[in-house]
Amino acid sequence: MSAKLKKSGRLWLVLIPYLLWIGVLFVIPHIKLFGLSFVDHRSGELTLGNYAKFFGSDLYRRVFWRTALYAIFTTILTLLIAFPTAFIITKILGKKMKAILLLSIVLPYWISELIRAFAWMVLMRETGVISYLLQAVGITSHNIEFLYRNGTIVIGLVYTSMLFMIIPIINSLDSLDDSLIEAAYDLGGNFWSTMREVIIPHAGPGIMVGSTMVFMLNLGNYVTVTLLGGKNSLWFTENIYNQFIVRFNQNQGAAFGVILLTFSVLLVWITLKITKQDMAEAM
Amino acid sequence: MTQEIDVSVVNLTKRWGNLTAVNNVSFDVPKGSFFSVLGPSASGKTTVLRMIAGFETPTAGDMFIGGQRINDVPANKRPCNLVFQRLALFPMMNVLDNVTFGLRRRGGISKAEMERMANDVLARVDLKGLNKRKISQLSGGQQQRVALARSLVLDPTVLLLDEPLSALDLKLRQDMKLELKRLQARMGTTFMYITHDQTIALAMSDTVAVINFGKLEQVASPDILYREPATHFVASFVGENNRLNHGRVVKLIDDQTCQVEIGGLLSVARIGEELAPGDDIDLFIRPEMIHLQLGKQASGIVGQIKEINFDGAHSLVVVQLTESAIPLSINVKFQHTEQAPAIAVNDTVTLSWGRAAANAFRHIEPPTEGKE
Amino acid sequence: MKRRFFMIMMLVVFSLALVSCGSNEPAAPEAAAPAADAPAEEAAAPEEAAPESGGVLRMLTWEGYAPEELVNKFTEETGIDVEISYIGDNNELIAKMAATKGVGYDLVSPTLSYVATAQADQGIYQPIDLSKVNTDQINESLDAILEGSTYEGKPYAIPFVWGTTAMIVNTEKAPDAGESYLDLCDPQYEGRISYRSKYDTLYMFAYALGLDPAEAVKDEAAYRDVMDQVLDKLVECKPYVRVYWDSRQQIEDLLKKEEVWVASSWDASAWSMSLEDPKFKYVVPKEGAVGWYDTLAISAGAENVDAAYQWINFILAPENAAVIVNQTGYQTASAGAADAASPELAALVAESLPPEKMASINWYFPKPDYATDIEADVEEQLKAAQ
Known part of the structure; x- marks a missing residue:
């Protein structure tokens, strides 16, 4: 069937939806963005000035690295929480508990990110639930503000992106035959050596997919960061947004976008190299 | 002479809620022997092994x-x-790393020493020069050997095998069966082999334990198991048998032999379990131990050939017993020797067998439809 | 064969991509068609014959500026359906309009200071035809607004709704606050202060520092100098700020929970808080309130210009404008609408904005585009300051 399609050249017909999708929604906008980033906002001439502006500005570089480091840190933290959770869900719990837990992880994502961020605010604000509970049990005698700290941003980001880490890891752990774990124990392995040599290498592609998605989501987050971060929350996406919406400088915004995209692609590529994984395999 | 015992299981029981998977099982596995645990699926044999x-x-x-x-x-x-049923080799490691996995866990062994030990055991299972191969690049038989090598390199007191041959195709299974037995004999390691396949159990084992519904039925050599089944279940499960239901004990001839009647026909039979005259019994007759003669003979049971299923060395002949009060038919394994008479469908024949061919056990209702 | 097929495929992909990009440009052939297709298409005729009745009016406006009640009334009276899109920011309005040169919208509500400059930069509006406007029902602000929105000799906006930004104070917690905008930087209210990190705050602090941004904005270097001084002050004040608020809902919530005591506030928001709980008070400090005037302007790409004028005349009728006053607390340019407003609200307005405070309002000034960049720089640096 597929060979026949290939032979008759009609394989292209089957690929039309995919080509349209990737072309219209991905390739063309990115080419356009790339092109815009080399044009001067006012004169319309070709220039490297938009990039020079980024590399010449302490502020933009600082916000960029801050954003990148926070995105990396929260990705690692998300992984550290998601992996044991996924492991417990797939390998330790029974079918029924597994379904309940999975549902409870997926359920919050049925509501918008904005509402979820507001929910955190209700919990963590000075007159919020956590502050109230701490006073109720006598740990503190006055209201405590948990919002508007860097830690709040981290909590919000971890929560917002958790699902995208857990699901791919659950997927990869599901495909791990339990007898492999038993075999490792049977041959004298303990918890850590089994983790290190059998379970984590097997879950590698899932970890990679999850980490990539979470990292990209964190890097590009806007709502959670601004709502929970308060006055110190400047995130690189906010700079991009400002260029497009406040300053009408789509060329500068495009250059920022290209820089962010290049960085994240590079980082993912380097990680794949370090962990000796294949992009196609991981995806 | 007291044999040295490697594995001993005493009154072993496993329950999950109301379900008793293993019920008060006891047996001993002699050192250096090939010991099989044979039983149908869900009989509890795997649970014994996993315990x-x-x-x-x-x-x-x-x-x-x-x-x-x-x-x-x-x-x-x-x-x-x-050795796991699906082998459970580590796909993320090559052959050498699979085999040295257990050695690495022990610590205190140099890398060179580990590799020497691995090469040694890989040579024993005829797997030389494949150290760097990925598991996915090996054939089914080669994977089998890696799984054996991975365990044997640790020199265990006893090697447990959970039907590792069941994943192989028939031909390879036959080869590996013999190889496994030779390997066991050569290495002298005690093997404890779990299987539902009686041909494997009988062919390879020194001792077979038959288990059903979590209860141990009989522990014996394959030979004894075949000739002198201790229970109704063993008689019906091990080897091919004609099963004739609802006979009756006529009289006890000696402490091992009785005369039974079924459909008005009389037969001698070995007493499988304690019986008394008048007991309702099932009669098991080995098809290859039945003597078949053409025509109606003076002694023996007369019947008519209904089917002949040719199978090279012998044929499976279905004989309808014509003088029986109830409809009865018996399968006979007929040897095509030079002296053997020519037979054809509808021929009248006379069947006879000795005490060793027939075993009598108290009647048990055959399992109803849909229940295994 | 295969190769040719590939070429055709690429053509299809690219032409589709062009269509998708092109949708930013004129995208509503249904309404624009009659002229071209007139001979063949008789169905198009009624629309040309009676353009005043029926059709659709598409508005881009702020929340509360077109209450459902009034929209329904308008549709009943004129037979024109109204479609509304909302904006949260003048820049967003301009960005949306600029993307299509105004096509897709008939009537918009930009803030006055953004009208002439946006017209100069983007050409997104069309001049107002005063003969179609019922100027009798508009108050004395008309001339000033027409003048303020003039570009190349033509006015581009009709006055609509105005308001001020100053301070809201929880008088129980901070009875002394409200004398000056610098109270928004008072250490005794540490952690109980909130304002926006946007231009209105920059103006407040500029006035508080004795600077005149409306004058300085005419020169790029002068404006940057003013804004740099404002930035220094704001960075100095940052430790005392709880959070830079983003939405009306957010600041009202912070005030009600008493997590914030002193804040910048829109007048309407503050008055509605006062009506609920008199401990909240809208205070105009000595530097004067910052005032904004939102207008009605017609899109350069309007497809239903007549409907736009009908709405202008409808919404500025006193009985209709009064609905907006009562619902939002904003003041309108409709002469006599204030009389139709509720007495409680009128009392608050009179108390907060007596004639001398009215006279001291610092109106939003037109901004050249470098000013937007300078303000954005300040906002970004303020947020990044540690």
Whole structure:
């Protein structure tokens, strides 16, 4: 069937939806963005000035690295929480508990990110639930503000992106035959050596997919960061947004976008190299 | 002479809620022997094995390996290793790393020493020069050998095998069956082999334990198991048998032999379990131990050939017993020797057998439809 | 064969991509068609014959500026359906309009200071035809607004709704606050202060520092100098700020929970808080309130210009404008609408904005585009300051 399609050249017909999708929604906008980033906002001439502006500005570089480091840190933290959770869900719990837990992880994502961020605010604000509970049990005698700290941003980001880490890891752990774990124990392995040599290498592609998605989501987050971060929350996406919406400088915004995209692609590529994984395999 | 015992299981029981998977099982595995646990699926045999390996905790009873009680020893510290049904090789490692996995866990062995030990055991299972191969690049038979090597390199007191041959195709299974037995004989390691395939169990084992519904039916050599089944189940499960239901004990001839009547026909039979005249019995007759003569003979049971299923060395002949009061037919394994008469469908024949061919057990209702 | 097929495929992909990009440009052939297709298409005729009745009016406006009640009334009276899109920011309005040169919208509500400059930069509006406007029902602000929105000799906006930004104070917690905008930087209210990190705050602090941004904005270097001084002050004040608020809902919530005591506030928001709980008070400090005037302007790409004028005349009728006053607390340019407003609200307005405070309002000034960049720089640096 597929060979026949290939032979008759009609394989292209089957690929039309995919080509349209990737072309219209991905390739063309990115080419356009790339092109815009080399044009001067006012004169319309070709220039490297938009990039020079980024590399010449302490502020933009600082916000960029801050954003990148926070995105990396929260990705690692998300992984550290998601992996044991996924492991417990797939390998330790029974079918029924597994379904309940999975549902409870997926359920919050049925509501918008904005509402979820507001929910955190209700919990963590000075007159919020956590502050109230701490006073109720006598740990503190006055209201405590948990919002508007860097830690709040981290909590919000971890929560917002958790699902995208857990699901791919659950997927990869599901495909791990339990007898492999038993075999490792049977041959004298303990918890850590089994983790290190059998379970984590097997879950590698899932970890990679999850980490990539979470990292990209964190890097590009806007709502959670601004709502929970308060006055110190400047995130690189906010700079991009400002260029497009406040300053009408789509060329500068495009250059920022290209820089962010290049960085994240590079980082993912380097990680794949370090962990000796294949992009196609991981995806 | 007292044999040295490697594995000993005493009153082993495993219950999950109301379900009793293993019911008060006891047996001893002699050192250096090939010991099989044979039973149909869901008979509890795998549970016995997993309890010995340490992946299930017994509800009651004790387990010993080399005289040491292992109930409280964790799985990764027990002096036994398991070859899994689906092998459970580590796909993320090459052959060498799979084989040295257990050695690496022990510590204190140099890398060169580990590799030497691995090469040594890989040579024993005829797997030289494939150290760097990925598991996915190996054939089914080669994977089998890696799984054996991975466990054998640790020199376990007993090697537990959970039907590892069942994944192979028939031809390869036959080859590996013989190879496994030779390997066991050569290495002298005690093998404890779990299977539902009686041909494997009978062909390879020194001793076979038959288990059904969690209860041990009989522990014996394959020969004894075949000729002198101890229970109704063993008689029906091990080897091919004609089963004739609802006979009656006429009289006891001696303490091992009785005369039984079925459909008005009389036969001698070995007494499988304690019987008294008048008992309702089932009669099991080995098809290859029935003597078939053409025509109606003076002694023996007369019948008519209904089917002949030719199978090279012999044919399976279905004979309808014409003088029986109830409809009865018997399968006869007919040897095509030079002296053998020519037979054809509808021929009248006379069947006869000796005491050794027939076993009588108290009647048990055959399993109803849909229940195995 | 295969190769040719590939070429055709690429053509299809690219032409589709062009269509998708092109949708930013004129995208509503249904309404624009009659002229071209007139001879063949008789169905198009009624629309040309009676353009005043029926059709659709598409508005881009702020929340509360077109209450459902009034929209329904308008549709009943004129037979024109109204479609509304909302904006949260003048820049967003301009960005949306600029993307299509105004096509897709008939009537918009930009803030006055953004009208002439946006017209100069983007050409997104069309001049107002005063003969179609019922100027009798518009108050004395008309001339000033027409003048303020003039570009190349033509006015581009009709006055609509105005308001001020100053301070809201919880008088129980901070009875002394409200004398000056610098109270928004008073250490005794540490952690109980909130304002926006946007231009209105920059103006407040500029006035508080004795600077005149409306004058300085005419020169790029002068404006940057003013804004740099404002930035220094704001960075100095940052430790005392709880959070830079983003939405009306957010600041009202912070005030009600008493997590914030002193804040910048829109007048309407503050008055509605006062009506609920008199401990909240809208205070105009000595530097004067910052005032904004939102207008009605017609899109350069409007497809239903007549409907737009009908709405202008409808919404500025006193009985209709009064609905907006009562619902939002904003003041309108409709002469006599204030009389139709509720007495409680009128009392608050009179108390907060007596004639001398009215006279001291610092109106939003037109901004050249470098000013937007300078303000954005300040906002970004303020947020990044540690």
